[in-house]
Each structure stands twice: as C-alpha cells, then as structure tokens.
Amino acid sequence: MKTKITNGYILSDTLRKGELCIENDRIIFSGEHYEGSYDKLIDAHGGLVMPGFCNAHTHSAMTFLRSCADDMPLDRWLNEQIFPREAKLTGDDIYHLSRLAVMEYLTSGITSCFDMYFYPDDFVSAMTDCGFRAVLCGAVNDFSESVEKLEDYYNRFNGKDPLISYKLGFHAEYTTSENILKDIAQLAEKYHAPVYAHSSETASEVEGCIQRHGMTPTAYFESVGLYNYGGGGFHCVYMTDEDMEIYKNRGLFAVTNPSSNAKLASGIAPLCEMHERGIGIAVGTDGPASNNALDMFREMYLAVVLQKLRTGDASAMPAAAVLEAALSGGARAMGIDSGRLEAGRLADIVIIDLNMPNMQPVNNIVNNLVYSGSKSNVALTMVGGRVLYERGQFFINDEPERIYAKANEIIRRISSQV
Amino acid sequence: MKTKITNGYILSDTLRKGELCIENDRIIFSGEHYEGSYDKLIDAHGGLVMPGFCNAHTHSAMTFLRSCADDMPLDRWLNEQIFPREAKLTGDDIYHLSRLAVMEYLTSGITSCFDMYFYPDDFVSAMTDCGFRAVLCGAVNDFSESVEKLEDYYNRFNGKDPLISYKLGFHAEYTTSENILKDIAQLAEKYHAPVYAHSSETASEVEGCIQRHGMTPTAYFESVGLYNYGGGGFHCVYMTDEDMEIYKNRGLFAVTNPSSNAKLASGIAPLCEMHERGIGIAVGTDGPASNNALDMFREMYLAVVLQKLRTGDASAMPAAAVLEAALSGGARAMGIDSGRLEAGRLADIVIIDLNMPNMQPVNNIVNNLVYSGSKSNVALTMVGGRVLYERGQFFINDEPERIYAKANEIIRRISSQV
Numbered sequence: 001m002k003t004k005i006t007n008g009y010i011l012s013d014t015l016r017k018g019e020l021c022i023e024n025d026r027i028i029f030s031g032e033h034y035e036g037s038y039d040k041l042i043d044a045h046g047g048l049v050m051p052g053f054c055n056a057h058t059h060s061a062m063t064f065l066r067s068c069a070d071d072m073p074l075d076r077w078l079n080e081q082i083f084p085r086e087a088k089l090t091g092d093d094i095y096h097l098s099r100l101a102v103m104e105y106l107t108s109g110i111t112s113c114f115d116m117y118f119y120p121d122d123f124v125s126a127m128t129d130c131g132f133r134a135v136l137c138g139a140v141n142d143f144s145e146s147v148e149k150l151e152d153y154y155n156r157f158n159g160k161d162p163l164i165s166y167k168l169g170f171h172a173e174y175t176t177s178e179n180i181l182k183d184i185a186q187l188a189e190k191y192h193a194p195v196y197a198h199s200s201e202t203a204s205e206v207e208g209c210i211q212r213h214g215m216t217p218t219a220y221f222e223s224v225g226l227y228n229y230g231g232g233g234f235h236c237v238y239m240t241d242e243d244m245e246i247y248k249n250r251g252l253f254a255v256t257n258p259s260s261n262a263k264l265a266s267g268i269a270p271l272c273e274m275h276e277r278g279i280g281i282a283v284g285t286d287g288p289a290s291n292n293a294l295d296m297f298r299e300m301y302l303a304v305v306l307q308k309l310r311t312g313d314a315s316a317m318p319a320a321a322v323l324e325a326a327l328s329g330g331a332r333a334m335g336i337d338s339g340r341l342e343a344g345r346l347a348d349i350v351i352i353d354l355n356m357p358n359m360q361p362v363n364n365i366v367n368n369l370v371y372s373g374s375k376s377n378v379a380l381t382m383v384g385g386r387v388l389y390e391r392g393q394f395f396i397n398d399e400p401e402r403i404y405a406k407a408n409e410i411i412r413r414i415s416s417q418v
Numbered sequence: 419m420k421t422k423i424t425n426g427y428i429l430s431d432t433l434r435k436g437e438l439c440i441e442n443d444r445i446i447f448s449g450e451h452y453e454g455s456y457d458k459l460i461d462a463h464g465g466l467v468m469p470g471f472c473n474a475h476t477h478s479a480m481t482f483l484r485s486c487a488d489d490m491p492l493d494r495w496l497n498e499q500i501f502p503r504e505a506k507l508t509g510d511d512i513y514h515l516s517r518l519a520v521m522e523y524l525t526s527g528i529t530s531c532f533d534m535y536f537y538p539d540d541f542v543s544a545m546t547d548c549g550f551r552a553v554l555c556g557a558v559n560d561f562s563e564s565v566e567k568l569e570d571y572y573n574r575f576n577g578k579d580p581l582i583s584y585k586l587g588f589h590a591e592y593t594t595s596e597n598i599l600k601d602i603a604q605l606a607e608k609y610h611a612p613v614y615a616h617s618s619e620t621a622s623e624v625e626g627c628i629q630r631h632g633m634t635p636t637a638y639f640e641s642v643g644l645y646n647y648g649g650g651g652f653h654c655v656y657m658t659d660e661d662m663e664i665y666k667n668r669g670l671f672a673v674t675n676p677s678s679n680a681k682l683a684s685g686i687a688p689l690c691e692m693h694e695r696g697i698g699i700a701v702g703t704d705g706p707a708s709n710n711a712l713d714m715f716r717e718m719y720l721a722v723v724l725q726k727l728r729t730g731d732a733s734a735m736p737a738a739a740v741l742e743a744a745l746s747g748g749a750r751a752m753g754i755d756s757g758r759l760e761a762g763r764l765a766d767i768v769i770i771d772l773n774m775p776n777m778q779p780v781n782n783i784v785n786n787l788v789y790s791g792s793k794s795n796v797a798l799t800m801v802g803g804r805v806l807y808e809r810g811q812f813f814i815n816d817e818p819e820r821i822y823a824k825a826n827e828i829i830r831r832i833s834s835q836v
Binding site for chain 1: 482484495518677683711712724729732735773774776781790818826828
C-alpha cells in the first residue's frame with residue numbers, strides 16, 4: 001500500500017513545494033516530485049506537510065481530571081483531589097480515558113506520546129485499537145508497581161507491536177526508595193537500557209533530595225548508576241551546572257513541560273542554558289489534570305516565551321530550537337524513528353492548513369508555527385501511514401460522542417465515590 | 419429581523435440550557451425558552467453560547483509584521499525592523515491588513531477590538547465593510563498625529579456608525595511631550611471623556627519617566643489631569659501601590675497583554691494585586707508583530723498561569739476572574755454594551771463547540787474555557803446580530819484568499835523598500 005502526498009510544502013526553513021510517498025508505515029520518498037506508482041493520493045491543498053509532534057511526557061488517562069480541581073496549592077491539589085480519584089480508576093477506565101487523550105493529540109498534530117500511568121495493558125489496548133503510537137514509561141514507586149513488573153512490561157511491550165514500545169522508568173526520587181532504584185539500575189545494565197523519571201520538577205523536591213542524599217536528584221540518580229545507558233528527566237526545572245554536565249555527558253534528554261510548570265507554579269526550566277550546552281531537549285504536555293490541555297502549539301509557545309521572561313532577553317531561545325525539540329527532540333528522547341520527513345522514517349505526519357488568518361502572511365514559516373500556529377491549523381494527522389484525523393473527523397475505533405459520554409460517566413462515578 | 423439561538427447552553431457557572439433572541443443588533447431575550455416569533459433560527463448543536471471576547475488592546479494592521487522579526491532585543495526590533503517598515507505603510511495597506519486581523523479575531527471568538535494605529539479612516543472602512551466592531555484609540559505623539567486631529571477624529575467617529583466609536587488617547591509618556599498631554603487633558607475636560615495610553619509596559623519606561631518627571635507614568639498622567647474622567651493603561655506591567663490607588667480611585671482600567679509582555683521580555687503584570695483591589699481588568703492581544711497571534715484563548719491562559727508563576731502560588735488568580743476580564747472587563751474598558759448575554763446588550767455572541775476532545779469531560783465549563791479552550795472550539799462568531807464566521811467560513815466583504823494575497827504582497831513591497 002503506497003500513499004502519495006502532493007500539492008503541499010515540505011517543512012524546512014522556507015516554504016518549499018514537495019511530495020512524499022509512504023509505503024505501509026514508513027516514508028519511502030521525500031523530495032520535489034515523486035514519479036513512482038501509488039495506491040492512494042492525499043491532496044495537501046497547499047498546506048504545510050511536517051512531522052507529527054512527539055509528546056515526550058504525559059499521563060494520557062488523566063483526561064478525566066480536566067478542570068476538576070484547578071487554582072489550588074500543589075499539595076492540597078494532589079492529596080485532596082488527584083490521589084483519591086486516581087485510586088478509584090479501573091483498567092477499563094484507563095482504556096476509555098486514554099482514547100479521549102488520543103483524540104485530543106490528533107487534533108493538535110501529536111502523533112506519539114511518552115506516557116507514564118497505571119494499567120499498561122489497558123493503555124496499550126487503547127493505543128493499538130486507535131492506531132496511535134505510544135512509548136510507555138515505567139512508573140515504579142514505593143506504593144505501586146514493582147521492579148519485577150517493570151521487567152515483565154519491558155519484555156512484554158517491546159518488539160511486539162510496531163506502535164508500542166516500553167522504557168525503564170520510575171516515578172520520582174521522593175516516591176521511590178534507593179533499593180528499588182538500585183534494582184532498576186541493574187535492569188538498565190542487563191538490557192543496556194535508558195531510564196526515565198520525573199526529576200527536579202519543584203524546588204522542594206530538590207531540597208528534599210539534598211536533605212536525604214546530599215545530592216540533587218540528577219546527581220543522585222547518576223550515583224546509583226541509573227544513567228549508564230542514557231535516558232532523561234521529565235520537567236528539569238531546577239538544574240544545577242553539575243546536573244547539566246551529567247545530562248550532557250550521559251546524552252540524557254531534558255523533557256520540558258512549560259504549561260504544567262506554570263499552572264502548578266513550579267517554575268521555568270533553564271532551556272536556554274541546556275540548549276546552549278547541546279543537551280537534547282524534548283517537549284511534553286504533562287497530563288491534562290495539570291495543564292489542562294494536550295496541545296503542543298501551546299507548549300511550544302510557552303517554552304519559548306517563558307525563556308524570554310526568565311532571562312529578560314527578548315532574543316533568548318529561538319523559535320526554531322523549540323520546534324526542533326517538539327519534533328526530532330521528542331523522537332530521539334522516546335527512541336522512535338520519527339520527527340523528520342526523510343525516506344526510511346516512520347510516516348507520522350501532519351498537514352497544516354496555511355490558508356487561515358493566523359498563518360498569513362508567511363514571512364517565516366517556522367516562526368508562524370511556533371508563535372501564531374494553533375491546533376485549529378491541523379488539517380490532517382497520520383500515524384504510521386494511516387490517517388487518524390482529518391478536519392474534525394476521527395478515524396479511530398469508536399464514535400467521539402461515545403468516548404465523551406464515557407469520560408463524563410467515569411468522572412461522575414469516581415466523584416460520587418470519593 | 420429577529421434571530422433565535424436554540425439548542426445551546428448559556429454561559430454561567432454550570433452548564434445551563436437556554437435560548438437567546440436577537441433583534442437587529444441587540445439581544446432581546448436571554449433565558450430558558452423563547453416563546454416569541456423569529457425570522458431566523460440558529461441551532462447551537464449543544465454548544466456553549468457566550469459573549470464574544472473584547473480584545474481591549476491591539477494594533478490590528480500589524481498583521482503584515484507577523485513572524486517578520488522575532489527573537490530580537492526590544493530596541494533593535496523596534497528601531498531596525500518595525501519602525502522602518504511601518505513608515506512605508508499606506509492607508510490602502512491599513513485597510514487590507516486590518517481585514518486580515520478581523521478574520522483572525524473572528525476565528526478566536528473576538529467580536530470587538532480596541533485599536534491604536536495609523537490611518538483611522540482606512541481602518542474604519544475596513545471594520546464597517548467587514549461588519550466588525552471597533553473602538554479606536556487616539557495615538558497622538560510627538561512624531562505623528564496631533565491634538566487637533568485627535569479632536570477631529572473624536573467628533574467624526576463617535577455617534578455615526580453603531581459599530582464604531584473613538585476614545586481620546588496618546589501613544590505613551592516617552593513619546594509624547596507634556597504640552598501635548600496638557601492639551602489632551604483639556605479635551606478630556608471639554609468632552610468629559612476618558613483617556614487611554616500605553617503605560618508602565620517596561621521597567622526602563624518607568625525609570626525614564628521617573629528621571630524626567632520624578633513620578634511613575636500613572637502618577638504623572640494623573641498630575642497632568644488626564645484621568646479626571648477615567649480611562650486606563652495598556653500593559654500596566656510595572657505598577658506601584660500608588661499607581662494602583664490611582665487606578666482604583668479613578669476607576670481606570672488596566673488592560674493586560676500577557677503574550678506580548680512575555681515575548682518581548684517585558685515582565686508579568688501584577689494582575690492578582692489589581693484584581694484584589696477591585697481594579698477593572700481587561701485583556702488584549704497587543705499587535706501581531708509582538709504576540710504574534712490574535713488569540714484570546716492564549717491570552718487568557720497566559721494571564722492566569724503567569725500569575726501563578728510570578729507569585730509561586732498555584733491558587734493565585736482564579737480562571738473565572740480572567741474570563742470575566744476578557745468579556746465584560748473589556749466591554750467596560752472600551753465603553754461598549756457587550757460582554758454579557760442580557761436583554762438590551764449588543765448581540766456580540768460566540769458559540770463554542772463542546773463536542774471536541776479538549777472540552778471533555780465537562781467538570782467545570784469556565785475552567786475548560788480558560789485552561790483547555792482553544793480557537794478551534796469557536797463554531798460561530800456574531801457581531802451586532804450578524805454571523806461573520808461559522809466553522810471556517812467567513813461572511814465578510816471579500817474572499818480570504820484575496821486578503822491573504824494582499825497581505826503577502828504588502829510585506830514583500832515594504833521589505834523591498836527598507
């Protein structure tokens with residue numbers, strides 16, 4: 001099955017007409033004109049053809065908590081609102097709520113997510129049923145999951161379905177004991193595998209870690225041997241020079257979540273400094289309880305303008321660097337072969353409608369995407385060669401109305417139980 | 419001509435089914451069920467019917483500079499990029515570029531704008547030709563316009579067309595001499611009129627004003643007698659306690675422009691403090707050269723989350739207060755009779771599609787609008803009882819493609835001249 005995309009511009013520094021050809025789930029041609037045969041033709045109608053966004057940190061199923069408890073201090077929000085409701089979730093809930101997240105990802109041009117949550121079997125079913133690409137991240141901590149389960153998941157979810165992969169991971173330093181971390185480090189050694197976790201999200205987390213271990217979370221994880229095969233941290237808001245050196249030397253990825261860090265008053269990550277050191281940066285939405293949207297255009301905008309605010313320098317953090325982070329930065333952090341429109345890469349592709357007022361005039365296509373682009377510009381989203389979304393229509397395994405109804409039913413049930 | 423809107427929810431704290439009836443440009447009924455006759459029926463398809471956003475500070479025609487020169491220090495950006503290009507604008511350019519802004523406003527549910535720019539005759543033609551509501555703000559300064567022109571415009575544009583009104587105003591303290599400000603204060607006295615200007619946008623502006631006059635811009639304007647009949651300031655990023663007391667006592671409006679202040683590294687306005695004092699707050703996009711989008715969803719999100727970042731308190735600045743500022747706060751600042759769905763008010767109305775993944779589940783409709791809402795949810799935008807936009811279609815006086823082509827042609831011409 002070959003699909004040709006024609007009549008579009010291919011994302012580069014300037015607007016450049018071009019065509020793509022996709023065979024099954026891979027791009028086999030990206031260039032000016034594709035001469036070969038094809039089975040299906042997609043007309044981009046003069047739109048911009050670009051790689052799909054890689055959402056490099058999220059908790060998809062938290063859609064049920066959207067707008068459920070906003071404008072609260074972080075500790076009360078977590079302990080009074082989030083944890084009691086999460087405790088009532090079933091695997092079936094996870095299935096439905098994750099499909100709602102997939103729908104939102106598709107409307108925002110997101111073609112893959114790096115997800116950390118509960119009930120991985122149900123989550124994986126939701127992803128494969130929808131045809132969406134996901135990398136799962138282990139969520140081991142002192143209260144749920146275990147290193148045995150982590151290894152089981154790692155072996156069970158890797159190499160089976162081309163849409164699914166699994167990375168070693170744990171929740172965070174403040175929720176996970178050292179003996180567990182050492183066991184995870186042994187798994188990393190055994191599989192030569194990278195390890196990921198929430199890291200340096202808040203000032204109090206870093207202070208607590210220093211009190212407990214005499215080191216920042218990054219230095220502590222490094223000392224335990226967790227980063228011998230790479231990996232990365234989610235949030236990375238409070239990073240010392242030494243932390244950044246470890247990221248640089250180990251090739252770790254810093255996944256930034258600017259909306260969540262702003263809404264929860266956590267702080268602003270030092271993206272400029274990490275970018276200047278050549279540390280790999282990726283962008284994530286975090287979960288919809290803390291964001292509250294799954295919108296990579298908003299994340300990109302915030303990622304760049306918050307750097308300007310933080311440094312007091314309007315020239316800080318060029319837009320192109322953040323776009324790169326949201327595309328190939330995410331793909332590299334997640335270990336998937338997308339993020340660039342090149343022959344051989346996965347056909348995770350988005351078409352952006354440029355014939356909308358926020359994208360005109362086209363003085364600079366990259367800056368238009370980052371500074372004035374919006375999910376309203378997403379005309380088509382394709383994952384692994386399959387069109388899953390096109391101009392308001394979803395081509396997944398259920399009707400939108402049924403998925404919305406299910407999400408409302410779940411939150412009503414859970415709220416009545418807490 | 420009577421139009422009934424049915425099958426929708428009317429914006430309030432919770433989802434409440436309701437109907438509206440509009441006669442000519444006014445709402446004549448807002449309630450549960452409208453029993454009377456009507457000529458036209460609009461089916462809201464289960465969407466949220468709400469007032470249109472009032473964009474309380476913008477420079478509409480700056481659409482031509484979108485993405486033209488980003489990521490530059492403020493002074494170089496203004497002197498090397500913006501001013502030389504603006505100097506090449508013609509009245510005809512303003513007409514076309516302002517229509518492009520109107521299109522973008524409509525896609526974002528904005529039904530009126532408070533605009534400060536050049537060539538008011540051409541701007542007014544663009545607004546009335548499109549059917550869009552605008553309040554013009556005088557832009558007197560030492561280099562262009564004059565107090566005589568200001569009075570001429572004030573008399574010429576007020577009371578003629580129900581879509582158009584005009585407010586006394588000047589550019590800013592650092593661009594306008596004291597004798598001009600005193601003449602404007604006399605006009606304010608003569609017409610019992612409020613006065614508006616850019617005010618306390620940057621730290622250096624405030625420092626310069628203190629050096630020149632021994633006072634902050636707000637205190638200085640008050641001392642000159644500019645605020646005897648109210649008015650307000652655009653930006654209001656650096657506000658002292660004394661400034662806020664003046665705003666409170668004079669009933670001045672603080673118009674916040676969070677995207678522009680972030681992107682230009684100007685700072686974060688003390689919205690919490692102003693809100694707690696009961697100062698009227700409105701929200702504006704500022705012009706598309708500094709933002710770069712005209713998107714009130716983005717402004718609302720930034721307005722609220724930047725307060726959390728600034729104060730380090732996730733409970734700071736409730737979402738409902740920012741929504742109120744973007745609706746009736748703007749209407750009050752602009753002196754127009756919109757911002758609430760009440761009989762007698764102007765029929766500036768938006769329908770929000772709730773059957774989209776970012777608006778589900780509906781745990782809290784106000785928080786959904788502010789925290790996860792997007793211009794992609796805007797299904798219909800009505801100004802003065804006329805539908806100007808519906809699901810991607812514009813009902814203005816020209817074809818979108820011609821307006822886009824014109825904008826691209828103008829920036830190409832101007833860039834070749836500078």
